[in-house]
Amino acid sequence: MSKRRKKVRGNPAREVTEQESSGAPGAPGGLRAFRQARREGRDLSVTPKRRDDVQDGYLSAASQRAGEGTDSNPHLLLYALLGLTVFLFAYLHLYALPQMNYFAGGFSMPDSRLFGYSVDDIERLRNVMDSDATGQLSFLHRTAGILFPLSFLLCSWAVVGLVMRRGVFRWFVLTGAALFAALDIIENFLIDRILTMQPLDEGLVAVASGFTMASWALLIILGAVVISAVVMSLFRRGLERP
The missing domain is CATH 1.20.120 (Four Helix Bundle (Hemerythrin (Met), subunit A))
Structure with a gap:
């Protein structure tokens, strides 16, 4: 049985680039790269990036509206x-x-x-x-x-x-x-x-x-x-x- 990893289709947000999968320090990374670096005992400076509500250090418009409405x-x-x-x-x-x-x-x-x-x-x-x-x-x-x-x-x-x-x-x-x-x-x-x-x-x-x-x-x-x-x-x- 082939052990090739299946390519995730229909959801580009879950695709992993070569730089993310490497887990190198300073890489944009993601949750998968963070977990891979922790398993291999490498530098954990690669932190997961929340793509849903945080972009470039700012809350997305939807999250801002939700927060303002609650307050x-x-x-x-x-x-x-x-x-x-x-x-x-x-x-x-x-x-x-x-x-x-x-x-x-x-x-x-x-x-x-x-x-x-x-x-x-x-x-x-x-x-x-x-x-x-x-x-x-x-x-x-x-x-x-x-x-x-x-x-x-x-x-x-x-x-x-x-x-x-x-x-x-x-x-x-x-x-x-x-x-x-x-x-x-x-x-x-x-x-x-x-x-x-x-x-x-x-x-x-x-x-x-x-x-x-x-x-x-x-x-x-x-x-x-x-x-x-x-x-x-x-x-x-x-x-x-x-």
């Missing part, structure tokens, strides 16, 4: 959460709550008052808002009023995990976002309570007003931190690209 998927989720949070904020505080002013004689809702409200402000709202208006405000609090702080918490969590550098400051941001979500949701139920309770509890009004001011302060500070972190991340990624 960008979490950031796409972050951008989606950020867009959802901005949309919910705009819907709640720039559209829905201002629309409620029509049912309150032109007075703004307690949620929209950055510097809080007094007992007189709540009494004025109670005199002009009927049961339908308070019911509509309560429904808004139980839908967008809950979705927005939760989306802000998730967005902050994603920013802390994917964008911010390691350090104690990240935990302050995440803790502040969780505190904001809790204060904002509790504030919604307190406002619904003081608008419908009989008689009006002045102490509960003061607590609700404090929750409103604290939630707005946390939202402004943390919102600036989150947006700045995302912008700086985009700037760094733009500089790192060739």
Whole structure:
């Protein structure tokens, strides 16, 4: 039986040139030449060349696209959460709550008052808002009023995990976002309570007003931190690209 090595047909990448089969040091070689040199005890400086994804020391275009896609998927989720949070904020505080002013004689809702409200402000709202208006405000609090702080918490969590550098400051941001979500949701139920309770509890009004001011302060500070972190991340990624 002939011991001649069969010639590989139909796959030029597997053909071995004379220089590769020699296994001489410095030859381009390949995996076969590397194994042959190791069996014969010769210089192992001939290293296999990965023809699939490395060419002349650079990744192939397919490998680069695969690597970039794997790295960008979490950031796409972050951008989606950020867009959802901005949309919910705009819907709640720039559209829905201002629309409620029509049912309150032109007075703004307690949620929209950055510097809080007094007992007189709540009494004025109670005199002009009927049961339908308070019911509509309560429904808004139980839908967008809950979705927005939760989306802000998730967005902050994603920013802390994917964008911010390691350090104690990240935990302050995440803790502040969780505190904001809790204060904002509790504030919604307190406002619904003081608008419908009989008689009006002045102490509960003061607590609700404090929750409103604290939630707005946390939202402004943390919102600036989150947006700045995302912008700086985009700037760094733009500089790192060739």
